[in-house]
Amino acid sequence: MENKRKENYSKWYNEIILKSELAEFSGIRGFMIIKPYGYSLWEMIKKELDKIFRQTGHKNIYFPLLIPKSILSKEKEHTDLFSEGCAIVTHSKIKKDQEKIIIDPKSKLKEELIIRPTSESIIWSIYKRWIQSYRDLPVLLNQWGNAIRWEMRTKLFLRTTEFLWQEGHTAHSTKKEAIEETLNILNIYTDFSQNFMAIPVLQGIKPHMDKFHGSKTTYCIEALMQDGKSLQMGTSHFLGQNFSKVFNVQFTNMNGYKEYIWSTSWGISTRLIGGLIMSHSDDRGLILPPKIAPIQIVIIPIYKKKNFSIIDEHANNILNFLEKKNIRTFYDNRTQFTPGWKFHEYEIKGIPIRINIGINEIKNEKLEIIRRDTLETICIPFHFSINLIKKLLCDIQKNIYQKALHRTKKYMIELDNYHDFKNQINDSGGFIFAHWDGTKNTGKKIQEETEATIRFIPFPSKEKEGKCIFSGKKSKQKVVFSKSY
């Protein structure tokens, strides 16, 4: 790696993505090409979360990419939100005009179609047809898809104009049940992030001005990156009856009365991959926790021409053994690269374990394995037990998480003095717990002076009165400030 984390975090981040072949710039502003290795990370995320959503009774659906303007504006009128950057489809034909391709003006659509920035509106315009009685509830749906938000400043994975995500949309007969669903999902996200991706997160509630405008309460999980900035990793919205009222979706309850439906929505996106990179990686490249690593073990043969076949045979045996035990293994037997070249390659790609096998290993009946997270070399018996490998993968997973957790805890700082606050934000960032008077204005001023924003109100909440760090006015509890992505 040419760029070091400490010297230029942003360049380091880009370099790591390009060199590890996760993604590339597409040449279209804000759009990226997710390459096979990067996409396989997304597939790992998808597979795991999808399994969990099925277990919790959610079903997958697919709604259209394009939303008629009238449907979207219905939502927007009621949520006074109108500044959203969206892509809009206005025509349906192109034609040749003097060897140039132009939009056929005759093909102008009667009604413009908006490429979904999110699907609440189109889904709620349909829910009406599906829900009449309390017996139709709850509706627990999830959609894997893409969305477009016309962002002004984009960054690979973290904020792209088009992104891949999962959006859950549920409908419930009671407020209690909807809130439970919202929190249940928040906990699923938390668990997923920490145990699968090894990224420690804090749960919180978004302050009013920062929440999804269509929601009553927006819950989030936020993680601290290595540069001291925070990243929102997922959101879960309690929507109240906002959408059912806007789209007039009622159900008949047990007593024969009509009621508006309570609902939730929640999502995570390809942004998580950005969080994964920024949480764990080092100046040598990516570091992947074993659970999410598309390849957990790579086997590198070290041979001379005359002994290649014997080494190849043993390497294949190890490969077969590991594959049979469901360890995701890759045997790199390409001859055009030297072992040293491959060592670097898989370091950059963050493969958790590397096994070297050469004539020495076969003679001594020992194997040399190298951990990516600690760069340690460990000697194991040539005919190792699968439990040894499983335990090692488990240790690596734990170690990566503990390292991130330790860092996060170190930069969770309670402050009551604005001067210290400014210094801390400037020096090393972090999650800063401080009192806030609850006004938008104060939040704005703090942001202007420090670049830090209110990320969330800690949840579960620990109310403890105090004085706002900026204005000195009364505050109900501490909130978390941070610079963020």
Add this chain to the structure above:
RNA sequence: CGGGGUAUAGCGUAGUUUGGUCAUCGCGCCUGGUUUGGGACCAGGAGAUCGUAGGUUCAAAUCCUGCUACCCCGACCA
């Protein structure tokens, strides 16, 4: 969307101030051979309308204008 910077072969670059044998070098790629325990070596070869569209000029990578993309900083961000 504003301010600053950058754009030369797949990648990284020299050359741009001062227009004229200037398209340089490294990596990678192809062929052959020797190699293979931390990014191997030798020999030969292919590959660039200098981001793009115009303009100035006898002559443009080089000067001027528009456009596009990327990077950094802000604004924006369900």
